[in-house]
Amino acid sequence: MQKKVRILIVEDEVAIREGLIDVFVYHGYDVDxxxxxxxxLKKALTGTxxxxxxxxxLPGMNGFDICNQVREHDRDQAIIMxxxxxxxxxxxxxxxxxxxxxxxxxxxxxxxxxxxxxxLRRTRSVIQQGNTISxxxxxxxxxxxxxxxxxxxxxxxxxxxxxxxxxxxxxxxRPVSRDELLNKVWGYAADADLETRTVDIHIAKLRRKIEVNxxxxxxxVTVRGAGYRLIGSI
Ligand code: CA
Numbered sequence: 001m002q003k004k005v006r007i008l009i010v011e012d013e014v015a016i017r018e019g020l021i022d023v024f025v026y027h028g029y030d031v032d033x034x035x036x037x038x039x040x041l042k043k044a045l046t047g048t049x050x051x052x053x054x055x056x057x058l059p060g061m062n063g064f065d066i067c068n069q070v071r072e073h074d075r076d077q078a079i080i081m082x083x084x085x086x087x088x089x090x091x092x093x094x095x096x097x098x099x100x101x102x103x104x105x106x107x108x109x110x111x112x113x114x115x116x117x118x119x120l121r122r123t124r125s126v127i128q129q130g131n132t133i134s135x136x137x138x139x140x141x142x143x144x145x146x147x148x149x150x151x152x153x154x155x156x157x158x159x160x161x162x163x164x165x166x167x168x169x170x171x172x173x174r175p176v177s178r179d180e181l182l183n184k185v186w187g188y189a190a191d192a193d194l195e196t197r198t199v200d201i202h203i204a205k206l207r208r209k210i211e212v213n214x215x216x217x218x219x220x221v222t223v224r225g226a227g228y229r230l231i232g233s234i
Contacts, residue, residue, distance in 0.1 A: 004030035005120065006048060010040035010066065011055040011082065016105070020053065023109050037061030044070045044077070051078045051120060054099070064093055071098040078119050082107075133165060135219045139210050141165065148210075155209045160185070164202060165210075168220070168230035175223035203228055 007024050011017040012035045024031045032049070034040040037060035044052050044066060052070065056063040063081055070077050081102040100119045103112050131144040141148035143166060146157045157165075163185050168176055178196035182188045186198075207214040223229050 004028060005050045006030045006032070007116075008040070008043055008049040008052045009033040010037070010044070010052065010058065010063070011035065012058050013055070016055075016082075019109075023113075027113070035059075037063070037066060041066045041069060045073055047074055047077070049077070051080065051116060053080050053082060053116075055082045055084070057084055067099055080115060080119055133169060135210060138212055139219070141210070150210055150212065157206075157209065161202060161206050161209075164206065165230065168228060172230045175226035175229040177227035180227070199228075 005028075007029045009017060009020050009024070009031065010033070011020065014035070017033055017035060021031050021033055032043060034043055035058075037058035039060070040054070040058065041061055043049075044054075054063040054066060058066075067079055067081065070079065075098070079099045081099040083102050083104050101115050103115055131142055133141040133143060135141070139148065139150045141155075141157070141162070143162050146159060146162055148155050148157070164181060167181065167185050178199040181199050182196065203220060204214075207217050207220055210219060211217045219230060221229055221231055
């Protein structure tokens with residue numbers, strides 16, 4: 001089952017809040033909201049949200065103070081501030097307190113969704129510790145035992161699939177072409193005129209194992225015209 005991205009919207013202006021709720025529900029997010037600073041903080045501190053959209057001027061407690069308290073509690077919580085004015089002071093204060101990004105009102109929905117996706121990509125990190133690769137919160141892979149789990153589902157891998165993941169992870173700052181994968185992972189000569197479909201088939205199998213929604217990959221992404229990339233690791 002696909003795990004929805006959970007987003008908390010803390011915004012007291014009803015028209016903006018309702019608009020945001022509609023947009024994120026429409027795009028498949030699991031949405032909670034508050035129009036009050038103190039209630040918003042209480043919800044934010046539950047730690048159950050992938051992302052918090054936080055207005056600055058709120059009744060009860062302002063967005064900067066909320067951001068500060070959330071950060072003390074969980075420094076990895078993704079937060080985007082919604083600043084009412086494009087005043088540099090607001091923006092600098094928000095970012096100093098540890099918001100991941102800010103969007104100035106009035107903002108376009110397209111612009112906001114781009115920012116949201118960028119922040120979520122950064123925070124859904126790829127982590128390698130010893131023989132373990134973690135992708136976001138969902139996927140854990142044991143590279144030695146060729147096993148792992150995606151959510152609660154156990155998964156098993158072939159040695160080749162693990163080698164592909166390890167190579168992509170080692171080069172995660174850039175896309176890796178099919179030819180390079182054939183060369184480095186399969187060991188074929190770099191200039192061999194080979195059927196790169198072999199690579200695509202392995203990637204498709206990997207996606208069915210490690211992606212929550214394999215038709216919309218979050219971790220093992222295609223970079224058009226360039227190859228494949230394991231994203232999240234910065
Ligand atoms: Ca406000």
